[in-house]
Amino acid sequence: MAETVEKTEETGIIAKAKEFVVTIPYNKIGMKELLDFEKTPRNKLVAVITLALLALFVVGLALFFMHGHHAYNVTKEHPWGLLLAVYIFFVVSSTGLCIIGSLGDVFGFKDYMLISKRAIFGSIVTILAGFAVIAVEIGHPITMLIYNVLTPGLTSAIWWMGTLYGIYLTFMIIEFVFLLKGDMRKAKIFGLTGLLVGLAAHSNLGSVFGFLNARPIANGVFYPTYFILTAFITGIFIAYIIMGFRYNLDFPEKVKTMLTGLAKIQALLLSILIFFIIWKMFTDIYGGMPNRSEVAIHILGSWTFWAEVILAMLIPLYLILKDMGKSPVVLFWASLSGMVGIFFMRYNLVHDSQLKPLQMMKTTEYQLTPEWVHYFPSGTEMMISLGGLGLCIAMYYAGTKFFNLDEDEHH
């Protein structure tokens, strides 16, 4: 008898779960509708670029499967390369979009409600693209899934970062489902939890570098906090880009109000970032601390650092301050510049942390005394990285077809 009751209860739960899943609103479209889009020159260009990026991803993967890690230009002295930088680029984007999405549905800022669903969906696709890239960067991803659980390294920032990002992704998906269903109360609960877990994961990602006692240029509290700041900045850049594509740069008044608000926040965040960077450089250089000051001076002489500063900080900040963020079209382009700068920011973070050789003596005859560690990404690394971007755009495009990412009328 008891068994029958238990079975009925179990069937009840399964039936409820089934009902929950089948009632998720989505557009029932076929392949034809999925591939159908307005044939404007801009859309065609984006489609061609996306296909090209996906093709590069396939070629990059093929090269990786043929040659393994030998297809990458990473070395003993520079074990982290472009793929790690691109992974960081995507997960920072995800956290940023999560923050933007939370402004409306978690914190209740009405003006930002209209981007919530789109931003949360964006946070899901960006982190999935990040996971796709890191899966071929890590030597044994399946082993990672097994031993992350069986023998967790609780003192490892990578363990915390990876585990928390896994939980974060789950919460983001649940939040998105509730947003689709219009259940704002539950969306808020899962959104807030997801945001907190995401922020924890993201600052842990910063601590992956911050905990490196052996590398004074990265060691310290700077990166764990700076990662949150730059995530917010990245989120606003992407918000401009996705809204720009959504409205073909012809923004309705409501969207303009939201974007102007975001621009003002962005001006403040960029100013804080510039302030942070200036003081980091001063403190790195001041006093000539070995392994730190000379690295900082070396960074100041690299073009990638200035690409980061000019594209991600100075250009967007100047264009926002020109009319206090009232020109969303201009800021759409500034945001594209910003995202290129953000890419350099991630690349610099990874590369600069490994610039200084740890072994300063010659270990091989006829070798020059080590000075700086050199690295330039291989073709395969570039193809997989660009492919990650292609994946991200393709998944986002599919999302716009399958789901209604605009704000529901009744809110």
Add this chain to the structure above:
Amino acid sequence: MARYGMALDYKNCINCKACEVACKEENGVEMGAEKHRIWVGANDVKGEWPLLDIASAAFLPSQCQHCEEAPCQEVCPTNATYYDENGVVRVNTDQCILCSYCMVACPYDARFVDDRTMTVDKCNFCSDTRLARGETTTACQNTCPTKVRTFGDLDDPESEISELLRTREHFSLKAHLGTKPKLYYLT
């Protein structure tokens, strides 16, 4: 149960690299200059003829420092890097995911990727080979013509290494990082 360490009378090193060869041979380390568990660091002679700074041309044999507070172990997400019962820092290749965090975190650049297993490799004081066979010396120590290296149990007051550390001044590399290395350079 021991607490293994090594003392290096590094000023005796003549950079013959017999230790590097013996290590590769004994432990089956992959061929190639980048693939080494141990190495001898060399500095070029500084100054100009005839005022050459002969003291600058020092050789510094090195390897994993088998730190008591090993950064590589702390950062490992799957505990693939572990301390064995003798305090030797080792890698379980079954658990290594090749995230390379240990390579970035090790202050001594003592780790490399073994391309055959695609996992991280490093010195383990010949634990899988000579010590497993019951021998009491490492390959690098055994082959050294100038007796640079002395390997032994730091907890045994009667051991040669304990005697050396009691009677000779010594230093550790990058000791300020708090890693508590178990490689001691005799001065």
